[in-house]
Amino acid sequence: MTQLSAAQTKPSDSSKALYGGKGTRRITVRDIALAKERGEKWPMLTAYDAMTASVFDEAGIPVMLVGDSAGNCHLGYDTTVPVTLDEMTMLSAAVVRGTRRALIVGDLPFGSYQEGPVQALRSATRLVKGAGVGAVKLEGGERSHEQIRLLVESGIPVMAHIGLTPQSVNAMGYRVQGRGEEAAAQLLRDAKSVQDAGAFAVVLELVPAELAAEVTRALHIPTVGIGAGPETDAQVLVWTDMLGLTGGRVPKFVKKYADLRTVMGDAAKAFAEDVVGGTFPLEEHSVH
Numbered sequence: 001m002t003q004l005s006a007a008q009t010k011p012s013d014s015s016k017a018l019y020g021g022k023g024t025r026r027i028t029v030r031d032i033a034l035a036k037e038r039g040e041k042w043p044m045l046t047a048y049d050a051m052t053a054s055v056f057d058e059a060g061i062p063v064m065l066v067g068d069s070a071g072n073c074h075l076g077y078d079t080t081v082p083v084t085l086d087e088m089t090m091l092s093a094a095v096v097r098g099t100r101r102a103l104i105v106g107d108l109p110f111g112s113y114q115e116g117p118v119q120a121l122r123s124a125t126r127l128v129k130g131a132g133v134g135a136v137k138l139e140g141g142e143r144s145h146e147q148i149r150l151l152v153e154s155g156i157p158v159m160a161h162i163g164l165t166p167q168s169v170n171a172m173g174y175r176v177q178g179r180g181e182e183a184a185a186q187l188l189r190d191a192k193s194v195q196d197a198g199a200f201a202v203v204l205e206l207v208p209a210e211l212a213a214e215v216t217r218a219l220h221i222p223t224v225g226i227g228a229g230p231e232t233d234a235q236v237l238v239w240t241d242m243l244g245l246t247g248g249r250v251p252k253f254v255k256k257y258a259d260l261r262t263v264m265g266d267a268a269k270a271f272a273e274d275v276v277g278g279t280f281p282l283e284e285h286s287v288h
């Protein structure tokens, strides 16, 4: 007889769903594990400030990533490489303050964990104590195994990140990862390695959809896809891409749900024209 999965044997309880559920307390990594058992898909968005984060929290987004994509999308750098731990701590603290329910994951920036597990623990402790995040994320598969293991043993939940790892842009560029037999086998080894080290989830960035599906089936922790096709357990997008605020080209895998760049630009022009034309402020905006 084939064994029934947990999702088949337990009655589904939609009030516990990560998205659309009724809970009001902060989501934890245990809730994330239970969602995988239930076979539930969930959304994750990046956030870099309290106000945007509060909008996503009220919309029910269960997990927010204070990604080092803040480098490109918030701080005006060309890549994520220059982002510092001080900057990540400040941005992560703001996102924590702006939210009540979402699990907040803070990214460890380039140079804050590559030296080894002890440096990783020092940096992660800063994000957990200084900013109040519920988990941290770091890049790398087998090469980050020991860092993940020490953080998890120390009580810090870790989301891993494999496939395209933007902190290594100077070495790998922005190219699809895991193409070809050897690269696909390495990606699978990386995924198993971070799971064995104790990661509670793993981001798969820019990998073929078929490979992402295979990794998702092979792991008991959830996979979070970005440019990894439809079969991962969760999906993440950078919020400025998803809401159409990013200027210039965005990657092919982004779906634009709004055009904030046009909305904001038009509003700024309307304000400027009112001021120049003397139609703002009016009597209703004035005090006497």
Ligand code: KIV
Pocket: 046, 065, 066, 067, 068, 069, 070, 107, 161, 203, 205, 226, 236, 238
């Ligand atoms: O920094 C970030 O926003 C990320 C996501 C793209 C996964 O790592």
